[in-house]
Amino acid sequence: MTTLSREETEALIAEVLEVYPEKAKKDRAKHLAANDTSIEQSKKCITSNRKSLPGVMTIRGCAYAGSKGVVWGPIKDMIHISHGPVGCGQYSRAGRRNYYVGTTGIDTFGTMNFTSDFQEKDIVFGGDKKLTKLIEEVEQLFPLHNGISVQSECPIGLIGDDIESVSKKSSVVIGKPVIPVRCEGFRGVSQSLGHHIANDAIRDWVLDKRDGQAFESTPYDVAIIGDYNIGGDAWATRILLEEMGLRVVAQWSGDGTLAEMMNTPKVKLNLLHCYRSMNYISRHMEEKYGIPYMEYNFFGPTKIIESLRKIAGFFDDSVKEKTEAMIARYQPMMDAIIAKYKPRLQGKKVMLYVGGLRPRHVIGAYEDLGMEVIGTGYEFAHNDDYDRTIKEMGDATLLYDDVTGFELEEFVKRLKPDMVGSGIKEKYIFQKMGIPLRQMHSWDYSGPYHGYDGFAIFARDMDIALSNPTFKNLTPPWKKVDAEEVKKAA
Numbered sequence: 001m002t003t004l005s006r007e008e009t010e011a012l013i014a015e016v017l018e019v020y021p022e023k024a025k026k027d028r029a030k031h032l033a034a035n036d037t038s039i040e041q042s043k044k045c046i047t048s049n050r051k052s053l054p055g056v057m058t059i060r061g062c063a064y065a066g067s068k069g070v071v072w073g074p075i076k077d078m079i080h081i082s083h084g085p086v087g088c089g090q091y092s093r094a095g096r097r098n099y100y101v102g103t104t105g106i107d108t109f110g111t112m113n114f115t116s117d118f119q120e121k122d123i124v125f126g127g128d129k130k131l132t133k134l135i136e137e138v139e140q141l142f143p144l145h146n147g148i149s150v151q152s153e154c155p156i157g158l159i160g161d162d163i164e165s166v167s168k169k170s171s172v173v174i175g176k177p178v179i180p181v182r183c184e185g186f187r188g189v190s191q192s193l194g195h196h197i198a199n200d201a202i203r204d205w206v207l208d209k210r211d212g213q214a215f216e217s218t219p220y221d222v223a224i225i226g227d228y229n230i231g232g233d234a235w236a237t238r239i240l241l242e243e244m245g246l247r248v249v250a251q252w253s254g255d256g257t258l259a260e261m262m263n264t265p266k267v268k269l270n271l272l273h274c275y276r277s278m279n280y281i282s283r284h285m286e287e288k289y290g291i292p293y294m295e296y297n298f299f300g301p302t303k304i305i306e307s308l309r310k311i312a313g314f315f316d317d318s319v320k321e322k323t324e325a326m327i328a329r330y331q332p333m334m335d336a337i338i339a340k341y342k343p344r345l346q347g348k349k350v351m352l353y354v355g356g357l358r359p360r361h362v363i364g365a366y367e368d369l370g371m372e373v374i375g376t377g378y379e380f381a382h383n384d385d386y387d388r389t390i391k392e393m394g395d396a397t398l399l400y401d402d403v404t405g406f407e408l409e410e411f412v413k414r415l416k417p418d419m420v421g422s423g424i425k426e427k428y429i430f431q432k433m434g435i436p437l438r439q440m441h442s443w444d445y446s447g448p449y450h451g452y453d454g455f456a457i458f459a460r461d462m463d464i465a466l467s468n469p470t471f472k473n474l475t476p477p478w479k480k481v482d483a484e485e486v487k488k489a490a
């Protein structure tokens with residue numbers, strides 16, 4: 001399928017929306033657009049961060065998922081209690097592949113599930129006593145943890161439990177931070193509000209606690225903000241920052257610790273990868289502590305080099321020199337990867353549908369391999385994310401916000417990309433349609449994809465998916481049935 005004109009993209013949107021009743025059609029039309037690279041503000045072309053339409057199949061998560069699953073969960077030396085019924089914690093356990101170093105169950109707890117396992121009596125009589133007892137048990141069984149967060153599931157807000165009071169009292173008893181997080185799943189329109197609530201809890205219950213304490217600074221102290229170390233992403237990032245001569249004081253939050261977070265207000269620069277999930281705390285640290293933050297993109301050599309130079313520009317000449325030397329040292333490796341994979345991937349078209357950052361951040365990495373992103377969209381972006389996206393995508397390419405299962409399938413059927421980059425909920429649908437899919441939330445059990453090391457793996461994985469002969473030979477089950485029925489009828 002060749003690139004569409006604006007009129008063709010708009011006609012495609014109108015055609016897909018045709019199936020909806022008038023009200024739904026009007027609502028969904030605001031979330032679908034042909035990209036317009038001439039505008040500065042995306043609100044002129046697309047609406048985002050609105051409640052999903054009842055009756056359509058949204059792919060979004062909840063506020064609890066945004067707080068526990070994304071922001072708090074990877075802080076490895078804390079125990080994160082999924083407070084409420086067992087399911088929310090169990091089904092979200094370890095799914096994001098936030099790698100960490102440590103001994104699980106002794107000094108790190110990332111892949112474990114701690115839950116208050118609410119029963120009917122807890123809903124009727126309240127769960128505060130149960131939470132107090134659970135915190136005591138956690139302290140007895142896992143004495144080397146450095147703090148606890150209480151991640152509220154839906155019922156906690158509905159029955160009005162006072163988790164703040166329990167947390168304060170328990171914190172005194174165990175002598176460690178106990179942090180209540182009001183991230184009940186029903187809050188907001190998606191996991192996005194969970195990120196915000198989680199950031200606010202860190203602001204109110206973590207950062208202040210270290211104010212005034214001694215810290216040995218260097219002029220090169222930075223923090224990595226919004227890297228969850230999926231498949232080792234933050235490690236691949238840290239290697240580069242350290243080679244530039246910077247000292248990474250904290251990783252937020254992949255493979256990170258409570259002490260690292262507490263020390264972050266002492267750094268010279270916050271480096272922000274996932275803008276959507278951690279812009280709130282970055283802005284707070286800028287306002288309260290005067291620490292500037294800088295957005296960067298470590299996907300694919302073009303964006304990596306651009307970002308390295310931007311970061312180095314903040315520091316003195318010694319960092320700039322080391323950065324240039326590092327870029328030169330890695331260039332042959334990047335050239336070799338591109339020489340190997342670009343001839344195989346050149347001209348292949350991709351459609352993306354991911355969370356709040358990757359739908360724009362990975363575009364450059366695909367382009368480095370000669371591939372083209374012909375459609376992109378976010379589960380939980382706000383308009384400041386689309387402002388940043390319109391410049392990355394080609395003019396008149398398709399943008400879709402909180403796209404429904406039906407719409408995404410129809411767009412894919414009509415645009416016929418060579419590959420889809422999305423999540424587990426979309427994976428098997430498109431694979432059964434004979435289209436390769438790479439999971440772009442979890443890296444499909446692979447990674448890292450960040451940094452130079454990550455690009456080598458990214459390129460290999462895209463090639464593995466696209467060169468896999470399975471998909472060309474696949475007849476979707478629903479087409480098979482048709483063929484058999486036709487045979488029988490004949």
Ligand code: SF4
Pocket residue numbers: 062063064065088152153154155184185186
């Ligand atoms: S919406 Fe509520 S019940 Fe569902 S997973 Fe989120 S917190 Fe749990």
